[in-house]
Amino acid sequence: MTFDYDLFVIGGGSGGVRAARVAAGDHGAKVGLAEEFRMGGTCVIRGCVPKKLMVFASEYGGMAEDAQAYGWDLEVKGFDWTRFHAGLEKELDRLEGAYRNTLRNAGVQTFDQRATVVDPHTVALADGTRITAKHILIAVGGRPFVPEFEGSEHVITSNEIFHMKALPKKALIVGGGYIASEFACILNGMGVDTHQYYRGNQILRGFDDECRNHIATHMQAHGVHIHTGRDIVRLEKDGEGLLATATDGSTDRFDIVMYATGRVPNTEGLGLADAGVKMGLKGEVVVDDYSQTSVPSIFAVGDVTDRIALTPIAIREGHAFADTVFGGQKRTADWELVPSAVFTQPEFGTVGLSEEEAAAKGAIEVYTTAFRPMQTLFAGRQDRVFMKLVVSAQTRVVLGCHIVAPHAGEMIQLAGVAVKMGATKEDFDRTVAVHPSMSEELVTLRKPTRKT
Template identity: 85%
Template sequence: MTFDYDLFVIGGGSGGVRAARVASGDHGAKVALAEEYRMGGTCVIRGCVPKKLMVFASEYGEMAQDAQVYGWDMDVKGFDWSRFHDGLVKELDRLEGAYRNTLKNAGVETFNQRATVVDAHTVALADGSTFTAKHILIAVGGRPFVPEFEGSDLAITSNEVFHMEDLPKKALIVGGGYIASEFACILNGLGVETHQYYRGSQILRGFDDECRNHIASHMQAHGVQIRCGTDIVKLNKQGGRILATATDGTTEEFDVVMYATGRVPNTDALGLAGAGVKLGLKGEVIVDDYSQTSVPSIFAVGDVTDRIALTPVAIREGHAFADTVFGGMKRTADWDLVPSAVFTQPEFGTVGLSEEDAAAQCPIEVYTTAFRPMQTLFAGRQDRVFMKLVVSAQTRVVLGCHIVAPHAGEMIQLAGIAVKMGATKEDFDRTVAVHPSISEELVTLRKPVRTA
């Protein structure tokens, strides 16, 4: 059978673009890609990139205050959202253009419209045209989930927060995961009175408990009003504001209510079930280690599979798929010991097991340190860095490394290499410290604070 394309990719995010580029540019396949919104996907257009730029913007207020202590004559008049937002839009436009050029230079044909699956080898575009492909790759990512309740339509999500015309004076973030906590810190840093409601007992569930507590305490000390064990019952329009009624019966008005209570795969009305592709309970595409679905010609990578919802993981999955199917190199992505960063303030970098998870597997030693870093200590701040190593008592292998500190994301990338290589505590101990630095504490921890 002759096909129009060797590969048709649905979704122009990081995973889909990498797969298309490698399949076409490196392996010579005839490739098409359809994206219904903007090229670059969640990360570039409405996720990692604009969020990180907002993180940077939110940190300059304290930096400017500290600069005065360091001798700089400065007059900080406040934050101009419109000026920042104009620059943000231009940067996202530039990045989208770069993604489009990457695909064009690799010889990938692109369609700026929605595509759905008709059968194992056919896709249909929104304009009614259809194409056949030997292989189809689903890389449509996920979207924020807002539960249905009275007034839920008044809430925004992380998708809309980047498009606010004005910066609110008072905001409520609902949720306790990394997205909710990051945006609570961002808005707080930009001068917004920020409240965070979370129905659980502590924010950042799933991460190391000691680190969660440290971050929450720091956030509260810097002005974020966190209320755990609290959820929203209803939202009502109150003039130009939103009245939020909480589960404890209290009510409070906000300018903006943002929900960050999880994400779901973007598989609605995509035609997958009709084509025979098995989906999970949340709508995620079920795949094997080679990203192949229950239909041999259809594959899926990235957040739509609900494996590890991180951009670098989606990129690895897309690359491995292209090498396997078109490059004659049968390989998978590696989902073990993936480092990650949470861009709260303070920043949180983590790789490996939390203390709780490690203790459930084997006897461990725990090494920690907490201290006031030199830069903010000089400025008179009470901020404290926290670091932790979780070590197997039997093998001495470092099972987990957790850093709560400025630039923790940068540090955990390098620590992640050591942990990935199976470094032992003694390997850390043999490494000479870089002084004076925050990261030197990772190699000067000598005595465990506890065992489990």
């Protein structure tokens, strides 16, 4: 049978673009790709990249205050959202153009419209065109989840917050995960009276307990109002704002309410189940280690599979898929010991097991340090850095490394190399410290804080 394409990709995000580029550019496949929104996907257009730029923007107020302590004669008059937002949109346009150029240069034909699956070898475009392909790759990512409640139609999500017309004076972020906590810090840093509701007993569930407690304490000390054990039961329009009624009976008025209560695979209406593809309970596409679904010609990578929802993972899955199917190199991505960063303020970098996870597996030693970093100490701030190594008592292998500090994401990338290689505590000890730096504390932790 002759097909229109060797590969047709649905979704122009990080995973889909990498798969398409490698399949076409490196392996000579004829590739088509459809994206219904903007090329670049969640990470580039409404996720990691614009969020990180907002993180940078939110930090400059504190930096300016510190600069005065260092002798700089300057005045900070406040944050101009309109000016920043114009620059943000310009940068996103540039990045989308770069993604399009990458695909064009690789020989990938793109379609700026929605595509759905008709059968194992056919996709339908929104304009009615039907296209056949030997292989179909699903890379449509995820979308924010908002539970249904009275007034839920009034909330925004992380998709919309990048497009606010003006900066609110008072905002509510609902959720306790990394997205909610990051945006609480961002808005607070921009001068917004920021509140965060989370129904659990502490934000950042799933991360190391000691680290999440440290982050929450710091956030509150810097102005974020964290309300744990609280959720919204009703939301009503109140003039230009919103009146929120919480589970504890309290009410408060906000200019915006943003929900960041998790994400779900973006598979609704895609036609996968009708084509015979096995789906999971959350709507995720069930795949094997080679990203192949229950239908041999259909594959899926990235957040839509609900494996590890990180952009670098989607990229590696997409690359491995292309090499396996079109390059004759059967290989998988590696989902073990993946470093990650949470861009709260303070920043959090982590790789490996939390203390709680490691203790459940066997005897461990825990090494910790907390201190005021030189840069902000001089400026009179009370900020404290926290670092932790979790070590196997039997093998001495470092099972987990956790850093709560400015630029923790940069530090954890390099620490992740050591942990991935199976470094022991003694390997860390043998490494000469870089002085004066925050990171030197990781190689000068001599005595365990506790043993379990």
